[in-house]
Amino acid sequence: MKAHRGKIVSNAEFRRLWLDNTISAKEIGQRLDISLSAVSWRARSRGLPPRKKGLAMRAHRRITAEALRPLWVCGVNLAGLAEHFGVKEEAITKAARRLGMPPRSVTRWNSITLEQYRAQQLADRMAEEARKTRLQMQFAEMVDGKDGRADRMGRAA
Numbered sequence: 001m002k003a004h005r006g007k008i009v010s011n012a013e014f015r016r017l018w019l020d021n022t023i024s025a026k027e028i029g030q031r032l033d034i035s036l037s038a039v040s041w042r043a044r045s046r047g048l049p050p051r052k053k054g055l056a057m058r059a060h061r062r063i064t065a066e067a068l069r070p071l072w073v074c075g076v077n078l079a080g081l082a083e084h085f086g087v088k089e090e091a092i093t094k095a096a097r098r099l100g101m102p103p104r105s106v107t108r109w110n111s112i113t114l115e116q117y118r119a120q121q122l123a124d125r126m127a128e129e130a131r132k133t134r135l136q137m138q139f140a141e142m143v144d145g146k147d148g149r150a151d152r153m154g155r156a157a
Contacts, residue, residue, distance in 0.1 A: 006034035011046055018048050025051060063087070063095040071117060072101050080114030 009017075009032065017028050029039045043051075063085050071081055078089040085092065112120075 006032045006038065014042060014046060015048060018043050018051070021052065063092070063099070065099040065101075068092075068095060068099060068101065071114075072096060072104065074117055074120070075104065075106050075111050076114055076117045077106065077108070077111040080112075080117070084114055 025039050026036055029036050081092045082089045
């Protein structure tokens with residue numbers, strides 16, 4: 001019986017996959033139907049340079065200070081941050097250091113989940129909309145008449 005060797009691809013195609021930082025080595029292995037170690041072995045045997053380690057260089061998953069800061073400051077736990085950005089927890093801490101986020105003393109007792117953060121953001125937006133509506137209603141009650149004037153008692157003239 002012949003050993004399973006996965007899909008056969010040209011050197012150029014494998015090189016293109018290997019040097020494409022938008023896909024992981026694990027995903028390359030899945031595409032070629034081989035193990036992660038076989039992907040590494042094929043790269044070494046073709047003389048390809050090692051891949052960058054750390055944060056995945058996916059443009060749509062790149063963590064920015066603007067995206068991380070509000071979640072970080074509010075105390076969202078690492079698991080929630082990792083879920084939100086689609087990366088591992090270690091990538092969140094590395095990104096926080098790289099982006100100069102302030103140190104925080106978040107524990108399991110004083111942190112919040114991603115769902116709690118989203119609920120709080122929704123509540124804040126709803127409260128702001130309610131405040132605006134109340135102001136509009138107060139203004140509308142003061143100017144009620146057809147000509148836009150009101151008498152001393154606030155009734156339409």
